[in-house]
Amino acid sequence: MTSTTVNNRSTGKVMIRLENLTKRFPGQKHNAVDNLTLDIYEGEIVVLVGPSGCGKTTTMKMINRIIEPTSGRIILDGEDVTTTDPDALRRRIGYVIQQVGLFPHLTIGENIATVPKLLGWDSKRVSARVDELLEMVNLAPESYRNRYPKQLSGGQKQRVGVARALGADPDVMLMDEPFGAIDPITRDRLQNEFLRLQSEVRKTIVFVTHDIDEAIKMGDRIAILQDASKIAQYDTPEQILTAPANDFVSDFIGNGASLKRLNLSHVSDIELTQWPTVQLGTDHNQALDMLRRSDRSALLVLDESGRPRRWVGADDLHRGAGRPLDEIGLPAGAMVEPRATLSDALNELITARYSVTIVVDAKGIYQGVVDIEQINEAIRGMRSSAVARARAGLAEGAEAGSTGGQP
């Protein structure tokens, strides 16, 4: 496996090892999960993704033994937990499900306190922990601690679900389509919040979804599963998008692989192009001069503090003679911040008047622009490095699984 590329986050230590894990449900002819072996590294989000019925949820539920494996071993942090006390095991593992499953008769605070209380923490420590967790998931403790689940929106419930799973600070979390039942806008926000939270808490997370886009967004590593949890490819999102191991993976990713790849890079990762800019209040002839000297068709007008205001072209300067620069030309739209993905930048670019996306910092001050050339460049870069990596694996004779998909 190519573990070199994972966001420096991984310590390289295997936190969960599944060994020849098999599950056959009584009365069924085929194994729901067949001889699965998988290493999950400490501090990573591993996404199990695959079509419905592929066994991804069954696989996940065998890790905390909500479903007991028929054969095989589960090794958690070096310890074989296949036959230990399941309740003790589950108290060490955070568990979040799509339906959340908050206890409706208990307050938010009591819900979050569940595992700490099971572990016998004293009440002072429990209530301090509850407040800490509520703050972590952006819910003000004073106003949410004593509410009941029915008083919360879907997104808030899911936040509490995550806080509850983090209750006793487990090393491992299992998340079964946690954002699946939430509207797209809230889902996006919760995903971002969760990634920010994860960058602080660095849990080892097994995340199940059927949505490849969510997998790409959330995963440090993705396991694409076919029938009976057979691993079609287990790799970083970059590798999976640039060098799909086989036809199943290509089909599962679908057509937009290049576009999806743009979700993996951020505007801050690339060098911005500079665009000729002009201050508000600059004389028209001076502006025309600047425009002539540049090879562009318009100038970007900035206000006193450096925020983009207008696009003005030569025609605008001629026709609007005598009028201030912020009353001629076109308003400057299509702006993104550096933490936006290249996909966001491209999206803005397509609709922008001068085919560039303006990049501004958090205060709205002009930083540079992104044009289609740079996005192309980024795609080429990702592709060639991924291919190089895949070929390196080939040369070593390692299990690169690159039977197809090579250009």
Place this chain on the structure above:
Amino acid sequence: MDFFEFLINRSDDMLELGIEHAVLVGVSVLLATVIGVGLGIATYQRERPREVVLAITGAFLTVPSFALFILLIGPLGLGAMPVVVALTMYGLLPIVRNTITGLREVDPAIVESALGMGMSRSQRLLRIELPLAWPVIITGIRVTTLVLLGIAAIGAIVLGPGYGELIFTGLARVGTPVAVNLVLAGTLGVIILAVLFDAFFYVIRKLTTSQGIR
């Protein structure tokens, strides 16, 4: 004699019989609750035992009360004993059925998340499933109480305590002016007890149900 004068004359009797009647029904309901909730917990997860229990407790209810009281004289003699046993048997069905329904209606996602957090079987039952099923269970207990208040009156046939005594005395004197008053007084007593018990259960239900599921 006017009915109200009759009631005032017999007010001591009315109160004493009322207390007897309430205690008789209260004890029976308590027994039926312990047994019924227990049977419900023991069987709600498996289909066969569940159906057997519901069939048997349902069958109890079809036995005519008159017959059951008299049949119980053999093993239990006269007085309160056969009445309590018979009432407990009659009271089982609503409690067992509501316990099973209430426990089965708990959202499986809630039970799964309790399991996933490492709650043992008994912790899940006591802290999660029973509190969530409680409003349904207490409704069953309330129905049982109302049913038993009526049936208890017939227990006077085996010399059981309570308002049945007035009704049966009235029955023995059909044709005399006092007969109607006796039967009316007994019936009124049962109705007043029913109202009081109902109010009691309303308050208990309020106090014992979490705000979160009200």
